[in-house]
Amino acid sequence: MPSLLRRALAPRPALPGWETLHDFADRWRAQPTAGVVTDLDGTALQERAGRSVVPRAIADGLRAVHRAHRPVIIDTLRFPMSVMREIAPDWLRHAGLPIPLVAMKGSQIGQITAAASGLLRFEETAAYPLQPEEIVEVLDGVDGLLRDGVDELRVFFYPRNWQVGEQIWTPRPAHLSEVLQKYPSASRVIAGPLATLRAQLLATEICMIFLLIDAPQDRLMAYQHTHRTSFFTHAGVDKRSGAEHLAARLGVDLACSVGAGDAPPDTFLSGVGLAVIVGNAELDYKGLEQTLRLPDPAAFGALLARLSTPDAKRR
Template sequence: MALTEEQKKLIQNFISQPTFRQHGGLLTDLDGTIVLQRNGKFIIPLEVQTGLNKLYQRNCPIILNTIRFPLSIIKTFAAVLYPLAQKPIPVISLNGSQWGYISLGENQEYRFTEAGAQPLKQADIQSCLANIQLLVQQQVPDIAVFYYPRDWTKGEIIWTSVETQVGEIAQSYPSASHVYSSSLAILENHLKAEDISMIFLLVKKDHLAGTFLQRNFQDFYTSTGVNKLTGAHAFVNQLGRTLKQFIGAGDTPMDVFLQETGAVIKVGNLPLDFECSGPLLPIETVPEMGEVFTQIAEACTVTNPSYQL
């Protein structure tokens, strides 16, 4: 679907601002925003790749802001994105918990270099463990705990309380580096032995008892107050910039960084559940992002060397 003249004008008005040309860029979610799932595989549509390539050619900084962990980004998208960027790719990962750059090493393998992190505090881990213990006591079936060490090379680790489920979980989540079963005490020792960036508690909601639902069941655990907005602030401020100078792109209520970007590209029909301070450009599908990115690139008629991260 072609962009309307009104949508094009919104883009041009924002791009024409000197603050964007000198210090701005694109801050975008991955899944559901520039990534589609087709036949069980995650892909960046060719239309979007073309638009991203044009942005990179204009030296438009692009920062990824995703729930994914660094190793997942590397294994799934680095081979597509890095040849377009031809330079280290800035990434905010794990719901704002860790940020840095994906680059190509001397051995031609992609790697992540941390620039900052906000790992879980011991109190946050203890709160998560208390909820896991309650679930186990209530004999809730199919509990799985996904956790992500700050050491990005360890990837995704999954714990289950039922030993017989290890094989099934490993098959269902090939992205996991390790799946195991143990006592809660051993899980606690593992979680407290090193910095953990994020924990995800997977439980089928229809198996939860009413008393647990009344505790406002939480599935994602980061350090208190950490999310995609705080992670974006931390990284962008570290670069000497502000969110108001960026165009934000996302598709779900988890993309809270959209609240404060200078302009917003909203993909799909899922309500965001929050107000955005910048003008909103709604589009229906991921492939349409390619046209939006192309329009942004075409509006960037002046290229400034300082316009690079």
């Protein structure tokens, strides 16, 4: 029996909570302005051999949503070049182009398209860079950590010029080769005093800064209010504000839409009709109509496929 026929005849996997979603599914299909907003890592992607991949169930779900002529907005902490290099070539095979994108915690918004040459490119429609005083505040925090002897720092920063990509600063030149090897996605790694970082950050528009402290947890415990990771964007900018901006531009009604995420930055979950929490994280977000917890990306993919298929709603 051909593989496609076997898949068509195979019993549908159990989908936790589907029996409670029939009414929402009917409304989603009937509402032409409904869509999908999804995080990537941990929600729609899986790690395999050190690579982030689109699992088959998500691919099936994306194709079903695409056939239903509904947009799928990617809302991610990733920077545009990362999405284009690692995710978009596979994603577009299932969801088509353009790919609506909210990048870097809502700080840069646009779409991934193809140039005449066939190469992928990012087209910005809005951006909310950090203000100089906000950057100085971050630098003051880094300075405080250095003065306290915490120098296992990595400061990732993302210019508005998406073609520049990801850049990393470390205060210890001896760590330069280690950082280069550990973060191959970086376009540039610099090392040196804080003044070097200050000059880089204040020389151009920066959309997001990510501070990583690569120190043992017992050392971090000595510093109150210090977190291993911190993301900094312009005041009032987050993944929900980004989703709202792009949804308005696309004519998508978030209150009728599905949103899926797996972590605290996924603030857009409070602004969608159906909030889908993927995985085990304890999140306070609730959908405007319903909230559903699913175990993994495969289950989320199954939800998208079933949601988009009218004759499957009672199965």
